[in-house]
Amino acid sequence: MVKEQTIITPKHSYNKPMKLFKLTWKKAWIIVVGGFLAIILHNLITALLGFEEPVFFLLVTVGIPLYLIIAIPYSLWKKYL
Numbered sequence: 001m002v003k004e005q006t007i008i009t010p011k012h013s014y015n016k017p018m019k020l021f022k023l024t025w026k027k028a029w030i031i032v033v034g035g036f037l038a039i040i041l042h043n044l045i046t047a048l049l050g051f052e053e054p055v056f057f058l059l060v061t062v063g064i065p066l067y068l069i070i071a072i073p074y075s076l077w078k079k080y081l
Helices: 011-021 026-047 054-080
Strands: none
Touching: 026 054
């Protein structure tokens, strides 16, 4: 008598990082509000410390646009194809 073997694998574990790129209205508002907060924090820290602060500046000028360049086509691709 042959006993059947079962292999336990995580269910859809490869999709978890891709959920990050799927845009929703909640994520869109987080991006907009986060962008405004990063601009305000950049200006506030620059005014208080007297030198240019690069972290929030790079977040607004590089991070958010790069995320949108990846997320918008991915979301459209998942929705229509």
